[in-house]
Amino acid sequence: MSTSESLAFDPNRGVAAWRRVADAIEADISSGRLLPGDRVAPEQQLAERFGVNRHTVRRGLSALAERGLVRATQGSGTFVEARPLAYPIGLKTRFSEIMAKAGKEARGEFVSAEHGTADAVIAAALGVTSGAPVLEMHTINRADGVALSLARSFFPLPRFLGLDQMFATKGSLTKAYKKLGIDDYKRLSTRITARPADAGEAQSLDIPPGRTLLVVNSINVDMAGERIQATQSRFVADRVELVVER
Amino acid sequence: MSTSESLAFDPNRGVAAWRRVADAIEADISSGRLLPGDRVAPEQQLAERFGVNRHTVRRGLSALAERGLVRATQGSGTFVEARPLAYPIGLKTRFSEIMAKAGKEARGEFVSAEHGTADAVIAAALGVTSGAPVLEMHTINRADGVALSLARSFFPLPRFLGLDQMFATKGSLTKAYKKLGIDDYKRLSTRITARPADAGEAQSLDIPPGRTLLVVNSINVDMAGERIQATQSRFVADRVELVVER
DNA sequence: CCATGTTGTCTATTAAACTAGACAACTCGA
DNA sequence: TCGAGTTGTCTAGTTTAATAGACAACATGG
Numbered sequence: 001m002s003t004s005e006s007l008a009f010d011p012n013r014g015v016a017a018w019r020r021v022a023d024a025i026e027a028d029i030s031s032g033r034l035l036p037g038d039r040v041a042p043e044q045q046l047a048e049r050f051g052v053n054r055h056t057v058r059r060g061l062s063a064l065a066e067r068g069l070v071r072a073t074q075g076s077g078t079f080v081e082a083r084p085l086a087y088p089i090g091l092k093t094r095f096s097e098i099m100a101k102a103g104k105e106a107r108g109e110f111v112s113a114e115h116g117t118a119d120a121v122i123a124a125a126l127g128v129t130s131g132a133p134v135l136e137m138h139t140i141n142r143a144d145g146v147a148l149s150l151a152r153s154f155f156p157l158p159r160f161l162g163l164d165q166m167f168a169t170k171g172s173l174t175k176a177y178k179k180l181g182i183d184d185y186k187r188l189s190t191r192i193t194a195r196p197a198d199a200g201e202a203q204s205l206d207i208p209p210g211r212t213l214l215v216v217n218s219i220n221v222d223m224a225g226e227r228i229q230a231t232q233s234r235f236v237a238d239r240v241e242l243v244v245e246r
Numbered sequence: 247m248s249t250s251e252s253l254a255f256d257p258n259r260g261v262a263a264w265r266r267v268a269d270a271i272e273a274d275i276s277s278g279r280l281l282p283g284d285r286v287a288p289e290q291q292l293a294e295r296f297g298v299n300r301h302t303v304r305r306g307l308s309a310l311a312e313r314g315l316v317r318a319t320q321g322s323g324t325f326v327e328a329r330p331l332a333y334p335i336g337l338k339t340r341f342s343e344i345m346a347k348a349g350k351e352a353r354g355e356f357v358s359a360e361h362g363t364a365d366a367v368i369a370a371a372l373g374v375t376s377g378a379p380v381l382e383m384h385t386i387n388r389a390d391g392v393a394l395s396l397a398r399s400f401f402p403l404p405r406f407l408g409l410d411q412m413f414a415t416k417g418s419l420t421k422a423y424k425k426l427g428i429d430d431y432k433r434l435s436t437r438i439t440a441r442p443a444d445a446g447e448a449q450s451l452d453i454p455p456g457r458t459l460l461v462v463n464s465i466n467v468d469m470a471g472e473r474i475q476a477t478q479s480r481f482v483a484d485r486v487e488l489v490v491e492r
Numbered sequence: 493c494c495a496t497g498t499t500g501t502c503t504a505t506t507a508a509a510c511t512a513g514a515c516a517a518c519t520c521g522a
Numbered sequence: 523t524c525g526a527g528t529t530g531t532c533t534a535g536t537t538t539a540a541t542a543g544a545c546a547a548c549a550t551g552g
Contacts, residue, residue: 013309014268014539016509019260042528053511058529063259074529075518260509262539288498299541304499320499321548 017052021060024050029069029080036082040070043078068238084241085143091186093218095141096172104143108171111138113164115157122154125219125230133157137164140204141233147205148240153231160228177228185228188219194237205236212237263298267306270296275315275326282328286316289324314484330487331389337432339464341387342418350389354417357384359410361403368400371465371476379403383410386450387479393451394486399477406474423474431474434465440483451482458483 012020025046028034040046043061047054061078064070072078085102099106116136123130135155141148153173155163159180166176177185193215197207205213213234220229235242258266271292274280286292289307293300307324310316318324331348345352362382369376381401387394399419401409405426412422423431439461443453451459459480466475481488 014262014265016260016262018509022260044528055512056510059509072529073519075527076520077528264539290498301542302540305539318499319549321497321550323498323549 017050017056018059018063021046021050021052021057022063025060025064026069034080036080038080040078040080081238084237084239085148086243087148087235087240088243089187089190089216093187093190094174096174099143102143105145106172107142107145108167108173109140109142110164110168110171111140113137113168118154122230125217125227126154126156127227128156135160135163137167139167146239147236149233149235150201150204151231151233153229155229156227173229182222182228185220185222188221188227191217192242197234197236201234205234207236207238214240214242216242263296264302264305264309267292267296267298267303268309271306271310272315280326282326284326286324286326327484330483330485331394332489333394333481333486334489335433335436335462339433339436340420342420345389348389351391352418353388353391354413354419355386355388356410356414356417357386359383359414364400368476371463371473372400372402373473374402381406381409383413385413392485393482395479395481396447396450397477397479399475401475402473419475428468428474431466431468434467434473437463438488439463443480443482447480451480453482453484460486460488462488 025034025040034040040061041049043054043057046057046061050057061070061072065072065078068081068084070078071081085104087098095108096106114136116134117131118126118128118134120130122134123132126132126134128134133156135157137153137155139151139153141151163176163180166179167173170176170179177183194212195215197205197213201213214237216231216233216235218229218231218233219227220231222228271280271286280286286307287295289300289303292303292307296303307316307318311318311324314327314330316324317327331344331350333344341354342352360382362380363377364372364374364380366376368380369378372378372380374380379402381403383397383399383401385397385399387397409422409426412425413419416422416425423429440458441461443451443459447459460483462477462479462481464475464477464479465473466477468474
């Protein structure tokens with residue numbers, strides 16, 4: 001304890017009351033005093049605890065809700081949301097490894113596949129000519145059974161003939177690649193945008209329509225630098241936080 | 247960099263603009279980008295830099311001035327104040343040692359001394375009877391020539407007969423004690439209050455009248471537990487920060 | 493002394509924050 | 523179904539923060 005004029009300093013000055021409420025609740029969440037699924041104390045009780053009006057509490061909770069830390073249900077209460085899973089994006093982005101590190105069971109769920117031809121966008125991404133044959137595959141990635149992302153991937157043919165069946169069997173793209181003699185690969189580029197989910201996506205991902213998706217367009221190359229995969233993934237922004245690493 | 251809905255979070259929301267200005271300037275002071283004696287940029291310039299009105303800057307600077315971090319001089323500018331010297335208070339509180347540790351030249355300046363009798367308060371502090379003979383001594387403690395505190399000390403007589411002359415010679419109480427056979431002593435109690443300086447004190451300490459003093463009433467005992475000194479020190483709060491250590 | 497730069501103070505207006513009250517709408521357990 | 527509890531929304535008033543402008547008062551260098 002220091003004793004000086006700095007005793008007169010109030011760290012809360014210039015900090016809105018609603019901000020203090022929000023920060024205190026966030027501290028409870030960060031510290032683990034409030035866990036995902038836990039119910040935050042009722043607004044009126046928080047108002048009494050912080051010595052503010054209930055509206056001020058609502059303002060603070062609204063800020064937290066906006067950031068996805070809590071979710072309020074009318075009549076029921078305000079609950080702590082599960083924290084988005086940190087999803088590192090780097091040279092070696094491997095779904096199964098990320099899940100293992102997070103202590104979650106990884107499952108790549110095969111949805112469908114078909115042979116087609118590359119349009120201009122896919123051709124450019126894969127470094128092939130427009131109209132070249134490609135394998136198009138649709139998958140859902142789940143962690144502990146909960147859908148994290150939808151993926152629409154393109155692979156050059158005839159090199160990746162049968163990859164879809166191997167993936168359907170193994171549930172892992174890395175393993176399917178190994179079967180085709182590709183022991184390692186890396187990320188060439190990643191482009192990220194975001195948008196609301198459409199009805200089909202929402203249903204596949206088991207989220208309310210309109211919730212935000214992170215849209216990730218990526219290109220993978222084999223160790224010789226040859227382009228092997230172009231993917232558009234749609235992550236549930238509520239469930240996944242992309243971490244760009246150097 | 248993380249990419250998620252939390253991109254929408256503005257750390258400045260709920261934090262007043264003046265507070266942000268104040269915190270930024272304080273960060274400059276803390277980091278050493280602004281040193282004691284340095285002039286802070288003019289208000290209008292800060293207003294442009296932070297994109298706020300000059301009054302908002304003034305509000306932020308006012309908060310810093312209130313805390314003693316800066317001092318504004320009309321027509322001249324706003325300057326970074328020297329940080330108060332950390333003055334530890336513990337069992338062994340030694341002025342000269344504290345100064346040495348702070349890399350400052352310590353000087354205990356003898357002002358006056360006289361023999362008197364203990365009133366009720368001093369008698370209680372020294373553990374003697376009311377009316378018992380005591381030596382009363384007035385001193386000023388300086389660091390690098392700048393006055394830090396005034397002290398009014400009482401010592402039981404006849405034990406400390408001549409202590410004042412030894413102090414006037416040595417400029418150090420610890421050394422004067424040694425001359426009287428007290429090799430070591432320790433702090434029994436410390437009581438701290440604060441108040442504005444009166445005109446006499448302000449003059450002795452070279453501060454504007456009304457500036458705040460930290461008033462420290464302390465009792466020292468020899469190693470046998472015998473009370474040897476009762477002191478009322480008045481520290482310039484602008485110059486000294488008391489640190490209570492366990 | 494004068495000019496320029498800088499802080500200090502006053503008045504006024506607008507926006508944001510905070511408080512208050514009331515009632516609607518919903519949840520959930522008995 | 524009903525009642526209690528809880529969130530959601532609306533209206534309204536007060537306080538604080540921020541902006542704007544103007545001028546006073548002071549410092550400092552030429």
